[in-house]
Amino acid sequence: MNRTNRRRSRSRRRTPPAPAVQEKEYKGHQGNTRGHHVKEMEATRTTLQETMTFMTALAYGMEQMADRGANGMAFVAGKKLGAKLAETSQKTDDITQALDTVRKLLSANHCNWGFETFKRKAQPTLITKGADGAEKLELVFRDCMIRQSLFRYGHVQKGSMCYMMYGFFSGALEAILGRRAVLEVTHAGQNACLKCLTVHSKES
Amino acid sequence: MSVQVTIREEACRGCQMCVDVCPTKVFTYDDAAAKARVSGVEDCIACLSCVYLCPSMAINEAGYTAVKNFYRDLDFSRRMERFL
Ligand code: SF4
Ligand code: SF4
Numbered sequence: 001m002n003r004t005n006r007r008r009s010r011s012r013r014r015t016p017p018a019p020a021v022q023e024k025e026y027k028g029h030q031g032n033t034r035g036h037h038v039k040e041m042e043a044t045r046t047t048l049q050e051t052m053t054f055m056t057a058l059a060y061g062m063e064q065m066a067d068r069g070a071n072g073m074a075f076v077a078g079k080k081l082g083a084k085l086a087e088t089s090q091k092t093d094d095i096t097q098a099l100d101t102v103r104k105l106l107s108a109n110h111c112n113w114g115f116e117t118f119k120r121k122a123q124p125t126l127i128t129k130g131a132d133g134a135e136k137l138e139l140v141f142r143d144c145m146i147r148q149s150l151f152r153y154g155h156v157q158k159g160s161m162c163y164m165m166y167g168f169f170s171g172a173l174e175a176i177l178g179r180r181a182v183l184e185v186t187h188a189g190q191n192a193c194l195k196c197l198t199v200h201s202k203e204s
Numbered sequence: 205m206s207v208q209v210t211i212r213e214e215a216c217r218g219c220q221m222c223v224d225v226c227p228t229k230v231f232t233y234d235d236a237a238a239k240a241r242v243s244g245v246e247d248c249i250a251c252l253s254c255v256y257l258c259p260s261m262a263i264n265e266a267g268y269t270a271v272k273n274f275y276r277d278l279d280f281s282r283r284m285e286r287f288l
Pocket of ligand 2: 189209225226227228229230231247248249250251252253254255265
């Protein structure tokens with residue numbers, strides 16, 4: 001078969017292109033066309049979901065092999081990432097301002113990891129100070145991609161993936177505040193988690 | 205709108221699981237009636253642990269935002285099977 005015939009037979013074998021699917025346009029309540037935004041959002045969400053599910057599977061495997069050591073490894077990895085992302089952030093002594101910086105850092109890095117500060121009714125102030133000078137406050141995490149990934153396969157909470165997150169906050173806050181910061185889980189719930197942030201004094 | 209927590213009294217069997225699980229102490233136990241009571245709803249963070257745990261399904265919550273969980277993508281599940 002000469003070159004021209006080969007090209008012809010190849011082009012004959014080529015499957016015809018699929019007919020273009022007419023995308024149904026999504027119209028918002030004000031009549032705006034937002035079809036492309038919806039598609040973009042769905043694609044981003046699928047990517048996030050696939051990445052997170054993969055990470056959870058890896059973390060689960062790591063936990064089986066390294067047992068509690070997996071938590072330590074994940075913590076250190078998260079801490080490094082937090083410290084790296086926050087290294088050029090403006091330094092402050094104010095914890096709420098530092099949390100705001102972390103929130104902005106997450107958002108700037110396309111990380112939709114919302115959290116809010118929580119003050120119990122009987123508590124006079126948001127931040128409480130202990131006798132050792134350590135400051136404490138509580139945080140609530142609602143739409144957490146780690147929790148969603150864990151539930152996806154029925155994995156338990158408070159495992160290595162959660163430790164990665166504690167590490168991230170410790171690393172970022174330590175870089176911003178210049179003090180030792182520890183984030184601990186008080187309660188891991190089905191729809192929200194409650195965490196306690198302790199920022200130690202410079203002297204301790 | 206703030207979170208509302210109610211206990212269906214007739215369904216409550218007084219096991220106190222809600223009292224134990226709640227991280228913000230929303231419930232107290234009424235010894236005389238042998239039932240749980242909602243006493244500090246202002247501190248509810250809508251974690252829904254009490255709702256999931258109550259063996260009588262006596263607890264009801266309203267006025268909270270439910271977290272949207274990831275979809276079940278069968279195609280992806282199939283690809284991930286070998287890691288699990
Ligand atoms: S968990 Fe349910 S049944 Fe048990 S005390 Fe609480 S409301 Fe009652
Ligand atoms: S949802 Fe969570 S915080 Fe609210 S009452 Fe139930 S256990 Fe307590």
